Amino acid sequence: MSLLGLGEFHAFGAAGQRFLYLVPSAAVFALDDAAAALIDALDNQRLSRDDLLAAVAPRFPDAALDETLTELEQVRAVGLVAAPPPPTPTIIPLTPFPLTTAVLNVTNQCNLSCAYCYEYSEDKIVDTTNGAQPKFMSDETARQSVDLLFRESGDNAVVHVSFFGGETLMNFPVLSRVVPYAREQAAARGKRVEFNLTTNATLLTSEMIGFLADHDIAVTVSIDGPREMQDRFRVFHDGRGSYDVLLPRVRELLRRHRSRPIGARVTLTSQVNDILGIYHHLTDEIGFQEVGFAPVTTSPGRDYALGESGFDQMVAEFKALADEFLETAVAGRHHGFSNVSETLEEIHKGVSKAYPCGAGLGLMGISTGGDVALCHRFAGSDEHKLGSVTDGIDRGAQVAFLERHHLANKTDCHTCWARPLCSGGCYHEAHTRYGTTTHPNLHYCDWIREWTDICLRIYGELAERNPAFLTQFDS
Ligand code: SF4
Numbered sequence: 001m002s003l004l005g006l007g008e009f010h011a012f013g014a015a016g017q018r019f020l021y022l023v024p025s026a027a028v029f030a031l032d033d034a035a036a037a038l039i040d041a042l043d044n045q046r047l048s049r050d051d052l053l054a055a056v057a058p059r060f061p062d063a064a065l066d067e068t069l070t071e072l073e074q075v076r077a078v079g080l081v082a083a084p085p086p087p088t089p090t091i092i093p094l095t096p097f098p099l100t101t102a103v104l105n106v107t108n109q110c111n112l113s114c115a116y117c118y119e120y121s122e123d124k125i126v127d128t129t130n131g132a133q134p135k136f137m138s139d140e141t142a143r144q145s146v147d148l149l150f151r152e153s154g155d156n157a158v159v160h161v162s163f164f165g166g167e168t169l170m171n172f173p174v175l176s177r178v179v180p181y182a183r184e185q186a187a188a189r190g191k192r193v194e195f196n197l198t199t200n201a202t203l204l205t206s207e208m209i210g211f212l213a214d215h216d217i218a219v220t221v222s223i224d225g226p227r228e229m230q231d232r233f234r235v236f237h238d239g240r241g242s243y244d245v246l247l248p249r250v251r252e253l254l255r256r257h258r259s260r261p262i263g264a265r266v267t268l269t270s271q272v273n274d275i276l277g278i279y280h281h282l283t284d285e286i287g288f289q290e291v292g293f294a295p296v297t298t299s300p301g302r303d304y305a306l307g308e309s310g311f312d313q314m315v316a317e318f319k320a321l322a323d324e325f326l327e328t329a330v331a332g333r334h335h336g337f338s339n340v341s342e343t344l345e346e347i348h349k350g351v352s353k354a355y356p357c358g359a360g361l362g363l364m365g366i367s368t369g370g371d372v373a374l375c376h377r378f379a380g381s382d383e384h385k386l387g388s389v390t391d392g393i394d395r396g397a398q399v400a401f402l403e404r405h406h407l408a409n410k411t412d413c414h415t416c417w418a419r420p421l422c423s424g425g426c427y428h429e430a431h432t433r434y435g436t437t438t439h440p441n442l443h444y445c446d447w448i449r450e451w452t453d454i455c456l457r458i459y460g461e462l463a464e465r466n467p468a469f470l471t472q473f474d475s
Pocket residue numbers: 412413416417418419422423424425440441442444445446448449
């Protein structure tokens with residue numbers, strides 16, 4: 001006899017309503033009472049279709065239970081137990097895959113000396129002091145990077161250039177010359193190019209701010225919060241704190257550059273972890289429109305690494321700030337906790353990833369010398385090289401990388417309900433923790449699942465209480 005059982009989902013409740021996050025389709029499904037009763041009846045047991053309907057029918061005499069059950073089968077919340085298992089994910093050949101974003105490491109030098117920096121700390125991948133890469137990208141390499149982006153962008157109507165470092169503004173002359181060049185190239189091809197830049201803001205001048213505003217360049221400032229937190233790690237080479245240097249510059253940036261939200265990006269460590277305090281300082285007291293947080297990428301054992309209790313505290317504070325986000329969003333107002341808005345957008349769009357991010361796929365990092373690698377964090381690493389601005393993308397190397405890193409090869413993730421959004425996590429984190437980009441980041445699974453659950457609940461609350469808020473994620 002064919003028996004029905006539960007499919008693969010993560011159940012959660014929000015606003016008095018029950019929802020399923022359906023893993024195979026990455027869809028969110030709201031249960032009415034009859035559907036919830038059918039799901040509950042299958043908890044821990046398997047039933048024939050008739051027995052299942054008979055078990056639930058007395059409580060819902062007027063409900064069209066058969067239709068509801070069919071719908072649950074269609075979305076694979078319920079399915080035949082004896083059905084053949086879904087085929088193992090197939091890795092679709094990916095050549096040629098268009099490039100969407102080029103991250104230009106315009107310099108690998110920095111005027112700060114943050115102890116936890118992935119480029120300079122003990123965990124660094126590329127030797128930026130004595131290695132083969134030049135310290136600054138030349139005009140020629142910057143232009144060649146732009147040419148590569150357009151050449152490899154296929155039918156994409158919009159391409160993105162990200163400026164990264166080191167400290168990006170240490171090579172402002174090259175940056176300021178390549179922006180108009182990229183615009184000319186875009187116009188000649190009937191495309192649009194968008195720019196963003198990440199900086200520690202300590203070198204920002206009025207002239208630079210004018211340039212960024214005039215050229216509509218999105219800016220993210222790396223900053224860790226109020227003075228005592230910023231100055232814990234984000235110091236100059238002589239040990240001086242950077243807070244007092246960047247503050248007036250950031251204030252001027254926020255005052256004069258209004259066309260784009262200016263974001264802050266905070267690195268959380270064992271000693272810089274007061275998330276609510278940092279968020280409110282950066283938004284209410286300084287005026288940032290968006291703040292994103294990321295735990296420091298480091299091998300375990302460093303004194304700034306977030307340990308087990310650090311991760312627990314981080315999730316608790318993320319939750320408190322996410323609750324604030326929810327109440328603000330229910331009232332129809334903007335809240336700048338970008339970790340939530342980014343995850344909500346992915347949930348809304350039904351994102352289901354075979355790869356954790358765009359690195360090596362539609363996004364590539366370009367080193368100061370013109371080597372193309374997975375992303376900015378690997379730019380200049382021979383081991384992670386995928387071509388060069390002169391020779392183009394090595395499609396063979398790219399395909400080999402994508403085959404090795406597909407979710408299909410991360411067996412630890414195959415039974416995890418959070419895999420559509422996580423897909424194993426950042427390659428750089430994995431490289432630092434496990435010595436290889438292919439390893440899933442199993443040290444933070446509990447945290448990822450808890451965070452995903454928090455965001456699903458917020459999504460459900462908004463879907464019930466202010467669905468109009470979610471329409472911003474339609475496009
Ligand atoms: S790394 Fe962990 S949380 Fe992420 S998909 Fe794999 S098992 Fe799930």
